[in-house]
Amino acid sequence: MKGIIRNQKVRNFHQAKWDEPIIFELHQEGERGVIPPHAEQDITESVGDGVSVLPEALQRKADPKLPEISQNRVLRHYLRLSQETLGAAFNVEIGQGTCTMKYSPKINEVYAASPKVTALHPKQDDATVQGMLEVIHNLDLYMREISGMDYFSFQPGSGTQSLFAMASIVRAYHEANGEADQRDEIITTIFSHPSQAATAAVKGYKIITLYPDEDGFPDIDKLKAAVSERTAGFVVANPEDTGIYNAKIKEFTKIVHDAGGICYYDQANANGLLGITRAKEAGFDMCFFNLHKTFSTPHACGGPAAGALGVTDQLKPFLPGPIVEKDGDTYTLNDDLEHSIGKVRSYHGVPQNILRAYAWIRALGAKGLKQVAETAVLNNNYLYHEILKIKGAGAPYIKGKRLEQVRYSWEKLYQDTGVTTEDISRRMADFGHQYWTSHHPFVVPQPFTLEPTESYSKTDLDEYIASLTHIANEAYTDPEKVKSAPYNSSIHAVVDQSPFEDPNKWAVTWRAYLKKTKASN
Amino acid sequence: MTNSKVDSAHPYIPNTVPEVRDAMLKQIGAESVEELFSAIPDELIYKKEMAIPEALAEFDLSKHLERTLNKNTSTKDVISFLGGGCWEHFVPAVCDEVNSRAEFLTAYAGDEYEDHGRFQVLFEYQSLVAELVDMDVVNVPTFDWAQAAATSIRMASRITGRKEALVPKTISPDRLKIIKNYCSPDIQLTFVDYDEATGKMDLADLQRKLSADVAAVYFENPSYLGFIETACKEINELAKQHAAITIVGVDPSSLGIMEPPSRYGADIVCGELQPLGIHMNYGGGLSGFIATRDEVKFVEEFPSRLFGVAPTSVEGEYGFGDVLYERTSMAQREKGKESVGTQTSMWAITAGVYLALMGPNGMKELGTTIMQKSQYAVQQLDKIEGITASHFKGINFKEFVVDFNGTGKTVKEVNEKLREKGIFGGIDLSEEFPELGQAALYCVTEVHSKADIDQLVEALQSL
Numbered sequence A: 001m002k003g004i005i006r007n008q009k010v011r012n013f014h015q016a017k018w019d020e021p022i023i024f025e026l027h028q029e030g031e032r033g034v035i036p037p038h039a040e041q042d043i044t045e046s047v048g049d050g051v052s053v054l055p056e057a058l059q060r061k062a063d064p065k066l067p068e069i070s071q072n073r074v075l076r077h078y079l080r081l082s083q084e085t086l087g088a089a090f091n092v093e094i095g096q097g098t099c100t101m102k103y104s105p106k107i108n109e110v111y112a113a114s115p116k117v118t119a120l121h122p123k124q125d126d127a128t129v130q131g132m133l134e135v136i137h138n139l140d141l142y143m144r145e146i147s148g149m150d151y152f153s154f155q156p157g158s159g160t161q162s163l164f165a166m167a168s169i170v171r172a173y174h175e176a177n178g179e180a181d182q183r184d185e186i187i188t189t190i191f192s193h194p195s196q197a198a199t200a201a202v203k204g205y206k207i208i209t210l211y212p213d214e215d216g217f218p219d220i221d222k223l224k225a226a227v228s229e230r231t232a233g234f235v236v237a238n239p240e241d242t243g244i245y246n247a248k249i250k251e252f253t254k255i256v257h258d259a260g261g262i263c264y265y266d267q268a269n270a271n272g273l274l275g276i277t278r279a280k281e282a283g284f285d286m287c288f289f290n291l292h293k294t295f296s297t298p299h300a301c302g303g304p305a306a307g308a309l310g311v312t313d314q315l316k317p318f319l320p321g322p323i324v325e326k327d328g329d330t331y332t333l334n335d336d337l338e339h340s341i342g343k344v345r346s347y348h349g350v351p352q353n354i355l356r357a358y359a360w361i362r363a364l365g366a367k368g369l370k371q372v373a374e375t376a377v378l379n380n381n382y383l384y385h386e387i388l389k390i391k392g393a394g395a396p397y398i399k400g401k402r403l404e405q406v407r408y409s410w411e412k413l414y415q416d417t418g419v420t421t422e423d424i425s426r427r428m429a430d431f432g433h434q435y436w437t438s439h440h441p442f443v444v445p446q447p448f449t450l451e452p453t454e455s456y457s458k459t460d461l462d463e464y465i466a467s468l469t470h471i472a473n474e475a476y477t478d479p480e481k482v483k484s485a486p487y488n489s490s491i492h493a494v495v496d497q498s499p500f501e502d503p504n505k506w507a508v509t510w511r512a513y514l515k516k517t518k519a520s521n
Numbered sequence B: 001m002t003n004s005k006v007d008s009a010h011p012y013i014p015n016t017v018p019e020v021r022d023a024m025l026k027q028i029g030a031e032s033v034e035e036l037f038s039a040i041p042d043e044l045i046y047k048k049e050m051a052i053p054e055a056l057a058e059f060d061l062s063k064h065l066e067r068t069l070n071k072n073t074s075t076k077d078v079i080s081f082l083g084g085g086c087w088e089h090f091v092p093a094v095c096d097e098v099n100s101r102a103e104f105l106t107a108y109a110g111d112e113y114e115d116h117g118r119f120q121v122l123f124e125y126q127s128l129v130a131e132l133v134d135m136d137v138v139n140v141p142t143f144d145w146a147q148a149a150a151t152s153i154r155m156a157s158r159i160t161g162r163k164e165a166l167v168p169k170t171i172s173p174d175r176l177k178i179i180k181n182y183c184s185p186d187i188q189l190t191f192v193d194y195d196e197a198t199g200k201m202d203l204a205d206l207q208r209k210l211s212a213d214v215a216a217v218y219f220e221n222p223s224y225l226g227f228i229e230t231a232c233k234e235i236n237e238l239a240k241q242h243a244a245i246t247i248v249g250v251d252p253s254s255l256g257i258m259e260p261p262s263r264y265g266a267d268i269v270c271g272e273l274q275p276l277g278i279h280m281n282y283g284g285g286l287s288g289f290i291a292t293r294d295e296v297k298f299v300e301e302f303p304s305r306l307f308g309v310a311p312t313s314v315e316g317e318y319g320f321g322d323v324l325y326e327r328t329s330m331a332q333r334e335k336g337k338e339s340v341g342t343q344t345s346m347w348a349i350t351a352g353v354y355l356a357l358m359g360p361n362g363m364k365e366l367g368t369t370i371m372q373k374s375q376y377a378v379q380q381l382d383k384i385e386g387i388t389a390s391h392f393k394g395i396n397f398k399e400f401v402v403d404f405n406g407t408g409k410t411v412k413e414v415n416e417k418l419r420e421k422g423i424f425g426g427i428d429l430s431e432e433f434p435e436l437g438q439a440a441l442y443c444v445t446e447v448h449s450k451a452d453i454d455q456l457v458e459a460l461q462s463l
Helices: A041-047 A071-083 A106-112 A130-147 A159-176 A194-202 A220-226 A249-258 A313-318 A351-387 A411-417 A421-431 A458-477 A479-483 A510-520 B018-028 B058-069 B093-099 B116-133 B145-160 B173-183 B203-209 B232-241 B329-335 B345-381 B411-420 B450-461
Strands: A151-153 A185-189 A206-210 A231-236 A262-267 A286-290 A307-311 A323-327 A330-334 A406-409 A447-450 B164-168 B188-192 B214-221 B245-250 B268-272 B288-292 B307-311 B318-322 B399-403 B439-443
Touching: A041 B345, A071 B093, A071 B116, A071 B345, A106 A351, A106 B058, A130 A151, A130 A286, A130 A307, A130 A323, A130 A330, A130 A351, A130 B058, A159 A194, A159 A231, A159 A262, A159 A286, A159 A307, A159 A313, A185 A194, A185 A220, A194 A206, A194 A231, A194 B329, A206 A220, A206 B329, A220 A249, A231 A249, A249 A262, A307 A313, A351 A406, A351 A447, A351 A458, A351 B018, A351 B058, A411 A458, A421 A447, A421 A458, A421 A479, A458 A479, A458 B018, A510 B116, B093 B345, B116 B288, B116 B307, B116 B318, B116 B345, B145 B164, B145 B173, B145 B214, B145 B245, B145 B268, B145 B288, B164 B173, B173 B188, B188 B203, B203 B232, B214 B232, B232 B245, B345 B399, B345 B450, B411 B439, B411 B450
Parallel strands: A185 A206, A185 A231, A231 A262, A262 A286, B164 B188, B164 B214, B214 B245, B245 B268
Antiparallel strands: A151 A307, A286 A307, A323 A330, A406 A447, B268 B288, B307 B318, B399 B439
């Protein structure tokens, strides 16, 4: 037999395309997907039908118009749609920059699915959840090492909720000092996550946004001009989405402290910093980590996630409760925090993710955690080095090394060819890749943000680079090919955006779709 | 036992192979890994080794996790009557199969062209919950019922331009803490009193507290304390007389048999998805939805993502995308509506699977079974001397307050005794609602058998 030649530089990919109907179209009257438990005969004899005791006005008159579908068909529908979803387990997942898409180890899933986790009720007596409380407490101890903070709460269900909790603590702190009315401004930066500004605004703060200087650093002179007796807090990521580390961070936190503000550190993504540098030494009063980013818990299509919120001793009384404490060999829940903001998420946050993050840290140890940071940064600088060789690609701001990610720009490619970063995004789907532009507003023109983490090999990175190179070449030789993408995805391009903007067309549910398209069908 | 190989290559980190690492460093013109961190000032470099235990290889890790988790007693090991916002329900196997698929489990925020399946299942989830609540707009869910209620109140405040919301005094104290923190400092929450005999809202007090400053009247059906609020129409009418918005929080497991709040005038309906095929997870299974009518004034106030359907360039294909993306904080930072980010999409997918499996008949049977079994439990417990079940005179769904004041024992003492007999008694209300004295919130769902309930009764009789 002649050898099979496999010398293509880019992957000959095609995503699953099942052309699956909307689930309501699978309805067949009388079919059943599952039968829930029923009451025993004795119970029915004792209490009757159970429902006619409801006042007539509250008894449901018309059944919900849910579809009736056999179990096998429901399963097949969802499995087919799962195949049309490019999870991180399936691709060289470096395209969703800022999201820290890394390998989520399977062993952690085994234990997250244990009934010793899934079947725990959050109001069980502390004595019956000692294993879970031990995990929470130990993860707290590890997080203290990683950050230098004095105490952690794992109640926030995401990075955004962590930021909201921190903004709440800032307010509660100034209230306790009688300065809440006076201190009504929070300072952030444009290259930080939008939720920093948004959550502070929910807490009633006016937002001051710092823009970068010509090298990409948040402008220290602008910070000096912004702080005053009205400053409540300063929130920032470092590095920001650009991957540029702000070496003056300690000066920044000092300027804010001197003005009487609280400094809180967005470490949603701390993947390049584990064992390298910490929040405490940089002068922060609080920080948070996303367990679904740096600490490997799966992103789950967008949650449930988890935030680890760390504070200095001074701010511990403000944490949401309860917190886990150790007394001898016993773990207890303490809800007696003097200035507690109350709660941000019900019960204890997302404990199955606390367990997963704990397991991930135990699989790595202190040395392994540092290897994560070193490798993530090495991978990023390798990718950066190679992407700058691609025609039309660039990375604004300071030259030299970046940490765990880079915000790149196709501005030159766009000027030369008219192909946009959104066009490239759709075309990358044809090669089995995720690709993300950036948060809005696009301060960097035609942006894209890549973050390779520690999970990918040199070969993996080379594949991603080859795909980008291939598409950039296409843009210069056959721009229409890129603009009309995708070709190998589960669907083709949605060209008309009006169904997402026009109240007469938008349909957030199938029933709304049926109503609004009735005339045309 | 530690993994002696960790120093060379770790199974999770391919580029810890020394030769590869060296080649990459060479390629980028760096002498060492340390050089990559040269932007960080020396005074900020952490020079110690973190006090974190040495790495465990997979087998050792699994033994460790198993040993640790075995210290927990789960509700599968006992008979549990705990509810109050997180409940033990039947979870169909297909729900777990779908939400543990690596395709969904490890996906995140990709666009429609990489993640078409994710967009479709979330659109379908919105559509399925819409049928249950009989409304045309449902969001990609938020963290939990409490957050959904808090956001509903903020939406109502923006729509009306008013800064006060009325909430029932019987609300879950934990839920209230979340709503309070989320609404402060600009929205004031005011309690509406309840009728001591029935637990229901005191309509005279509601009338007193309604004014032109009130953005919303929020109430729950069933309530935290299990009773069904029957004056729904009257509450809504009073709210409307003052041009306030009616928000109703629901437990969706009741909606196969109970009228959805939209039928008695609710403008915004919110609630908890956890009963719909999601394990409790020590509270990590919670997920909150919000539903409204399809009117611009509501849609444009959602902070959440709302996935809509649209044609693609090829006839016959369903495409999906974000409806009114410009509303969101992702588009507008602090000028967007509240904030949006990672919330609980996997539980939305799971709730969708559950509703597709259950269909209208399954949901009706579920509601019926819960009503029957909880009524049976009330009937039997009420026969025990010194115990009154239920404390509130009226109709309950799933939960009810058991009054232990006549037993001379505290709920704490009762629950300790029950635990010795392999039973988790109801939530102790003596601190949450001191006016009830020694009372506990018991939860009975479709998973409880007659034998489970009889065992509880027997155990309480023997105390």
